[in-house]
Amino acid sequence: MPELPEVETIRQDMINRVKGKRIVKVEVRNEKNIRFPSPQEFKKRIEGRIIEDIKRRGKYLLVALDSGDFLVFHLKLTGRLLFFSEKEKEPDYVRIVFFFEDKTRLFFADIRGFADVHLLTREEMESLPAIKEMGPEPLSPDFTLDEFKKRIKSKKGRIKPLLMDQKVIAGIGNIYSQESLYRAKVHPEKNASKLTDKEIEAIYKSLLEVLEEAIKYRGSSVDAYLDLEGKEGGYVPHLKVYGREGERCLRCGAPIKKKKIGGRGTYFCDNCQK
Numbered sequence: 001m002p003e004l005p006e007v008e009t010i011r012q013d014m015i016n017r018v019k020g021k022r023i024v025k026v027e028v029r030n031e032k033n034i035r036f037p038s039p040q041e042f043k044k045r046i047e048g049r050i051i052e053d054i055k056r057r058g059k060y061l062l063v064a065l066d067s068g069d070f071l072v073f074h075l076k077l078t079g080r081l082l083f084f085s086e087k088e089k090e091p092d093y094v095r096i097v098f099f100f101e102d103k104t105r106l107f108f109a110d111i112r113g114f115a116d117v118h119l120l121t122r123e124e125m126e127s128l129p130a131i132k133e134m135g136p137e138p139l140s141p142d143f144t145l146d147e148f149k150k151r152i153k154s155k156k157g158r159i160k161p162l163l164m165d166q167k168v169i170a171g172i173g174n175i176y177s178q179e180s181l182y183r184a185k186v187h188p189e190k191n192a193s194k195l196t197d198k199e200i201e202a203i204y205k206s207l208l209e210v211l212e213e214a215i216k217y218r219g220s221s222v223d224a225y226l227d228l229e230g231k232e233g234g235y236v237p238h239l240k241v242y243g244r245e246g247e248r249c250l251r252c253g254a255p256i257k258k259k260k261i262g263g264r265g266t267y268f269c270d271n272c273q274k
Contacts, residue, residue: 002075004138004171005214006225006233007059010081013228014054014063017083018106022050025099033079033095033110036118045069045119046098058134058170062125070125072118073108078224079115082107091230111224135169138207143169148204152192159195159203160188161262172207174264175220175242180207182241187273188266213238241267 026043028034034042049065056062061081063071073081082091086103096108096117108117118128126132135151136143151169155162162168163177181188183206186199219225219233222243226232240250244267245258254271
């Protein structure tokens with residue numbers, strides 16, 4: 001599932017590619033992904049509108065239209081947004097096509113059909129439970145070490161699932177929670193209530209470093225993620241622990257282990273993550 005770095009990469013690309021463009025036509029090829037409103041109203045309210053801005057909240061992409069409405073995308077497991085010229089062959093598994101005045105097209109594709117698309121007013125968008133209840137953005141200036149400490153110390157349970165809880169911190173998923181804990185030398189099963197201030201600070205710093213690096217390399221294509229131009233992200237070769245079961249730890253040489261934690265496969269070094 002695309003996490004914060006992947007969605008942020010798409011957002012930045014969309015700023016460069018589609019901001020300011022008018023949508024002249026919407027073609028709905030599969031209605032399954034449109035959660036609200038009806039496909040007919042969806043088309044009616046979008047056609048003729050200009051894309052004013054593209055924002056992100058956690059793993060959600062928020063496309064602001066000049067009508068005041070927001071196209072809200074959550075890509076889930078296999079959703080993609082792909083920008084192609086008129087002459088380029090369209091991608092597979094297309095669900096919705098947005099046509100622009102200059103003949104370019106934005107495709108919303110989804111292999112498995114789980115991704116969500118909403119068209120909402122600002123009030124409706126801000127009232128969407130997943131967005132309304134979402135925790136702070138980790139790369140925001142407001143997300144200080146003190147704020148992170150307060151959130152972690154007020155919770156119980158294992159630290160890895162806690163980092164993935166969108167009500168605690170926005171945008172962190174399976175890949176970057178593991179990478180951050182590995183860098184911080186903290187075991188993913190350690191109870192948050194038993195973390196020292198030094199360990200919490202190490203997780204905080206590692207989390208910011210990993211997210212910033214992943215954005216720099218345009219995300220991790222460990223599954224279905226592609227950027228706006230249909231290219232894979234470049235961060236996979238820089239992952240230190242994710243996907244490395246049985247390989248030697250890059251820090252201590254012990255074998256990397258894998259087990260399910262909070263229902264998700266988790267990689268870690270049992271020797272140097274304590």
